Amino acid sequence: MTEQVQGRRVALVTGAARRVGACIARRLHADGYDVALHARRSLDELGAVARELDAARPGSTHTLVADLDDAGAPQALVDGVLARFGRLDALVNNASTFHRTPVGSITLADWDGLFASNARAPLFLAQAAADALRTGRGAIVNIVDIYAERPLPGFSVYCMAKAALGAMTLALARELAPDVRVNGVAPGAVLWPENGDDYARRDELVARTPLARTGSPEDIAGAVAWLLHDAPFVTGQILRIDGGRSLAI
Structure with a gap:
């Protein structure tokens, strides 16, 4: 087991190779965390983020590759973090699958895949991490x-899978208290889907958002950082980081 720097917190971020997940990892690293970075397929991007952060603080990152659809992946990820750093203070369940499922064309594969990444894996990651998080009041x-x-x-x-994740957030906030705080961040329009090129709809969405703009990954990362280490009396909350978008839906 690698010797842990005294007092340095450790965070596991799933889906940390790209987009919002990479931004969260960078923010937590800048805030002094050592970071365990998870990805499923984006291995080149994962390596690039790890090298970037290690250049700033050598030995401060660890990369983990896993398909969260696999039942054994959550425990293996937590075991990997503990083997590398000896502790775990923060878990950010960011990895997600997102695709259309119009009624009439929904398949069992759609259901299983979307629930596996958006609800099942976060639950079992939280369960696997609970003891370590309790130790550090994470x-x-x-x-x-x-x-x-x-x-x-x-x-x-x-949407149903994310609703389950929201319910899980509230349930675990009660069950893991008082030693572990559990909160959520609910983004609005932050990054447009990479396969989404409906610019007219994008402009319409922005026009209906009270702050009249899309958000940035940094907006989400800032909210995550606040909940993790600057909000010691906050648990069981889901913060909407959406520029007021939810007011106009």
Whole structure:
């Protein structure tokens, strides 16, 4: 086991190779955490983020590759973090699968895949991490979605899975208290889906957002960082980081 630097906190971020997950990892690292970075397929990007952060503080990162659809992946990830760093203070359940499931075309594979990544894996990661988090009076942040409360047409299974993640956030906040705080962040329009090129709809969405702009990954990362280490009396909350978008849905 690698010797742990005294007092340095450790965070596990799933889906940390790209987009919002990479931004969260960078923010927590800048805040002094050692970071365990998980990815499933984006291995080149994962390595690049790890090298970037290690260059800033040598020995401060660890990469983990796993498919969260696999039943054994959550325990293996937590075991890998503890083997490398000897502790775990923060879990950020960011990894997610997102695709359309119009009613009439929904399959069992859609259901299983969307629930596996968005609800089942976060639950079993939290369960696997609970003892280590209790030891350090740590915290969990789940990345939910404003559409968990106000479903997006054509994406019913995704919205249902994120709603389950929201319910899990509240349930674990009660069950893991007082030693572990559990909260969520519900982003609005932050990064447009990479396969989404409906610019007219994007402009319409922005026009209906009270702050009249999309958010940034840094907005989400800042909320996660606040919940993890600057909000010691906050648990069981899901923060909407959406520029007011949920007011206009």
